[in-house]
Amino acid sequence: MAVAVQQHEKTPLWRNATFLKWLAQITVLVAVTALFIILGTQAFENFSKSGVSFGFKWLTDPTGVDIREGIDTSPDSGIRALSVGAMNTLRVTISGIFAATIFGTLIGIGRLSKNWIVNKISTVYIETLRNIPLLVQIFFWSALAITLPSLTADDVGTYWFKTSNKGFAFSWVFWDGGFWPWLTFVIVGAIVGKYVSRWRHRIQEETGQPSYPGTFRLLTILVFAVIGWFAWPLLSFLSPVWHWIADLVANLPPMIVPIVVAAASILVAALWIRKFFEARRTPAGFGKMTDDDWFRVIFAGLSGLIIAVLAFVIAGITITTVAGDRVSIPELALIGLSNIFDWLGNSFANNGGTPLVFQQPTVEIRGAGFVNYGTTGMVMSVPFFAVWTGVTLYTATYIAEIVRGGILAVSKGQTEAAQALGLTRSQYLRLIILPQAFRIILPPMGNQYLNLFKNTSLGIGVAFADIVAVGTTIMNQSGQSLPVVLIWMAFFVTGSLIISAIVNYYNRKMKLVER
Amino acid sequence: MTNNETPQQERVLGGDIIITEGVKKWFGDFQALKGVTTKVKEREVVVIIGPSGSGKSTFIRCINRLEAHQEGTIIVDGTELTNDIKNVEKIRSEVGMVFQQFNLFPHLTVLDNITLAPQWVRKIPKAEAEETGMELLERVGIPEQANKYPGQLSGGQQQRVAIARSLAMKPNIMLFDEPTSALDPEMIKEVLDVMKELALSGMTMIVVTHEMGFAKEVADRVLFFDYGTIVEEGTPEHFFTNPQHDRTKLFLSQIL
Ligand SMILES: Nc1ncnc2c1ncn2[C@@H]1O[C@H](COP(=O)(O)OP(=O)(O)OP(=O)(O)O)[C@@H](O)[C@H]1O
Ligand SMILES: [Mg+2]
Numbered sequence: 009m010a011v012a013v014q015q016h017e018k019t020p021l022w023r024n025a026t027f028l029k030w031l032a033q034i035t036v037l038v039a040v041t042a043l044f045i046i047l048g049t050q051a052f053e054n055f056s057k058s059g060v061s062f063g064f065k066w067l068t069d070p071t072g073v074d075i076r077e078g079i080d081t082s083p084d085s086g087i088r089a090l091s092v093g094a095m096n097t098l099r100v101t102i103s104g105i106f107a108a109t110i111f112g113t114l115i116g117i118g119r120l121s122k123n124w125i126v127n128k129i130s131t132v133y134i135e136t137l138r139n140i141p142l143l144v145q146i147f148f149w150s151a152l153a154i155t156l157p158s159l160t161a162d163d164v165g166t167y168w169f170k171t172s173n174k175g176f177a178f179s180w181v182f183w184d185g186g187f188w189p190w191l192t193f194v195i196v197g198a199i200v201g202k203y204v205s206r207w208r209h210r211i212q213e214e215t216g217q218p219s220y221p222g223t224f225r226l227l228t229i230l231v232f233a234v235i236g237w238f239a240w241p242l243l244s245f246l247s248p249v250w251h252w253i254a255d256l257v258a259n260l261p262p263m264i265v266p267i268v269v270a271a272a273s274i275l276v277a278a279l280w281i282r283k284f285f286e287a288r289r290t291p292a293g294f295g296k297m298t299d300d301d302w303f304r305v306i307f308a309g310l311s312g313l314i315i316a317v318l319a320f321v322i323a324g325i326t327i328t329t330v331a332g333d334r335v336s337i338p339e340l341a342l343i344g345l346s347n348i349f350d351w352l353g354n355s356f357a358n359n360g361g362t363p364l365v366f367q368q369p370t371v372e373i374r375g376a377g378f379v380n381y382g383t384t385g386m387v388m389s390v391p392f393f394a395v396w397t398g399v400t401l402y403t404a405t406y407i408a409e410i411v412r413g414g415i416l417a418v419s420k421g422q423t424e425a426a427q428a429l430g431l432t433r434s435q436y437l438r439l440i441i442l443p444q445a446f447r448i449i450l451p452p453m454g455n456q457y458l459n460l461f462k463n464t465s466l467g468i469g470v471a472f473a474d475i476v477a478v479g480t481t482i483m484n485q486s487g488q489s490l491p492v493v494l495i496w497m498a499f500f501v502t503g504s505l506i507i508s509a510i511v512n513y514y515n516r517k518m519k520l521v522e523r
Numbered sequence: 524m525t526n527n528e529t530p531q532q533e534r535v536l537g538g539d540i541i542i543t544e545g546v547k548k549w550f551g552d553f554q555a556l557k558g559v560t561t562k563v564k565e566r567e568v569v570v571i572i573g574p575s576g577s578g579k580s581t582f583i584r585c586i587n588r589l590e591a592h593q594e595g596t597i598i599v600d601g602t603e604l605t606n607d608i609k610n611v612e613k614i615r616s617e618v619g620m621v622f623q624q625f626n627l628f629p630h631l632t633v634l635d636n637i638t639l640a641p642q643w644v645r646k647i648p649k650a651e652a653e654e655t656g657m658e659l660l661e662r663v664g665i666p667e668q669a670n671k672y673p674g675q676l677s678g679g680q681q682q683r684v685a686i687a688r689s690l691a692m693k694p695n696i697m698l699f700d701e702p703t704s705a706l707d708p709e710m711i712k713e714v715l716d717v718m719k720e721l722a723l724s725g726m727t728m729i730v731v732t733h734e735m736g737f738a739k740e741v742a743d744r745v746l747f748f749d750y751g752t753i754v755e756e757g758t759p760e761h762f763f764t765n766p767q768h769d770r771t772k773l774f775l776s777q778i779l
Pocket of ligand 1: 550553555573574575576577578579580581582
């Protein structure tokens with residue numbers, strides 16, 4: 009007998025979980041948006057009242073800032089000066105990340121070594137450097153480098169490697185006139201190589217004969233690189249093409265920029281939503297959408313619309329350039345894009361030279377008895393050395409601990425199984441333990457990369473010309489502190505997000521396949 | 524319950540392939556092996572039984588030197604196990620081992636698990652190793668799983684892959700340490716079947732197991748371990764019909 013189900017009265021709104029969830033989401037969204045608008049307008053009013061000017065005019069104003077090292081030591085505008093500083097920050101960060109990873113991994117393995125001496129040295133290294141503030145370490149390396157002998161007239165000459173209290177100079181390979189056309193050859197070679205490798209794979213599958221896809225791929229790239237080395241001037245016909253595109257871009261109506269940006273943002277939102285729905289479609293039918301799912305869809309759609317509207321709002325802003333012209337943001341964007349194509353045009357023109365040149369450093373007499381490194385070779389200044397060594401060795405201690413933990417987390421059974429199969433220690437470390445440890449290590453490693461990136465800002469202690477030091481100088485000259493700080497923050501946030509994105513990409517790629 | 528048509532009688536045992544003589548092993552103060560002396564003949568199937576902690580695992584792990592014994596001698600296929608790394612590597616590549624926890628390499632596909640050691644230790648070309656690998660997967664009954672990852676397989680399938688992985692090195696001797704203890708009952712049979720087939724094909728095997736059915740059906744000889752020594756040894760018939768020692772009787776009464 010069916011038991012009579014008690015007829016549900018309609019759930020009142022304040023007890024309806026779905027309604028409450030939506031209410032909460034929308035309230036939070038509205039509150040956060042309102043908070044930003046209020047804070048923004050308030051700050052703006054305060055600035056206007058207090059008479060502190062707030063603007064970005066200094067970006068395009070000529071500066072008297074001289075930078076000690078970098079791609080341009082006497083930049084002509086604030087933005088140029090900051091870019092030089094940013095490049096210096098990135099140089100330390102990227103080379104530091106590579107060095108800290110390699111060194112930290114070795115120390116981490118060393119801490120697990122059964123060799124007593126290796127083990128103790130690793131432990132002492134970690135315990136010491138980890139417990140001294142990074143700034144102190146940077147000062148230490150700087151102080152140490154300054155005690156090196158100074159350059160004298162006796163030192164004049166050409167070297168493979170030279171140290172002095174002016175820094176470290178070493179031989180290096182630089183790009184030269186034909187670099188970009190040659191690189192085009194190499195990139196084409198890499199793409200062709202991919203198809204060659206697929207073709208060899210197919211042959212291997214069909215015939216069962218080993219057909220060396222990897223070797224073939226490398227050879228293809230090598231062949232293209234060698235041909236490109238001599239044939240790069242042939243690509244100079246592209247130079248006028250790039251210039252033509254640059255002219256075309258420069259003459260586009262500025263209105264096209266917000267239209268393209270708006271269209272792109274709406275398109276991206278639409279594609280995202282479509283992908284989201286697609287992911288819910290299974291052979292069994294369309295999966296159930298939860299409230300959260302709907303919220304995501306709506307949020308994505310709204311974001312697309314808001315960015316589209318903002319594109320038009322921002323398009324209305326005009327600023328004053330170095331030359332004193334007033335240009336709108338879209339015009340600026342088009343000029344920037346056009347400059348990139350012009351630069352490509354110049355790079356592809358046959359300027360003579362070779363794709364790459366090898367240079368040795370020199371020591372020269374510059375002016376009245378003033379001895380310094382020449383312009384060839386790679387010179388690592390004392391501040392760069394101090395910051396680079398400091399952040400590398402400091403971050404390496406943390407990386408070593410992460411690597412050690414990762415290796416220990418791979419079960420002992422894995423080592424035993426590998427040993428039982430007759431693999432040698434170096435073989436099973438490389439083929440079995442490290443690849444598995446890598447998956448455990450990667451996420452915390454990403455954090456250390458972020459720390460290293462942010463810690464380079466301590467370089468200001470030894471006057472390393474990074475984005476922070478250059479920004480400080482600009483601040484003092486222009487009296488604009490908040491805008492400079494905002495640009496710093498934007499730079500570090502963007503950089504950090506890029507590092508995170510790269511780490512996350514590898515993390516997803518390496519994830520173990522589970523049931 | 525008797526199993527008279529024991530097929531192993533058709534196998535002709537060869538000469539001694541493993542000789543252990545007074546093997547002793549300490550973990551710190553604790554003596555896990557107190558002088559183990561026995562010989563295993565070529566193509567012989569030896570089953571080791573005994574209570575937990577009696578040193579069964581320690582003993583077979585000494586045979587491929589996953590543990591180093593401190594006293595006594597172990598000679599495997601004419602090579603004595605000493606500190607000489609070369610001997611250890613030679614013996615390890617000739618002696619296969621299957622673990623209770625499978626210990627497959629989770630980051631490699633099933634086929635890559637199997638072909639890894641032949642390629643790196645035996646320097647066999649990849650294509651050839653893969654061909655052998657597929658034959659072995661065929662033999663253990665799961666060729667369709669070749670490109671899956673261990674995490675996607677059932678326990679029984681994983682253990683069969685582990686057996687195939689060991690066989691890929693073409694070992695003369697196979698050691699099994701409780702290969703079915705981590706498996707659900709319905710998967711035990713599929714692994715035991717593979718092991719029986721292996722025994723019939725003439726592989727020399729030392730098997731630590733609690734599967735008395737397997738011992739009765741396949742073993743040439745059973746060793747009973749307790750407190751780090753062999754307390755009693757004999758044919759399966761002897762063991763299951765006429766055990767001599769009280770400890771053996773007690774143990775068998777508990778597990779049968
Ligand atoms: N690495 C080790 N360190 C210290 N003691 C150990 C170690 N390995 C084993 N032992 C000890 O040695 C003894 C024998 O262990 P073993 O693993 O050989 O027993 P077993 O007969 O295989 O038992 P089980 O049936 O539970 O697997 C046990 O008392 C164990 O605690
Ligand atoms: Mg055991």
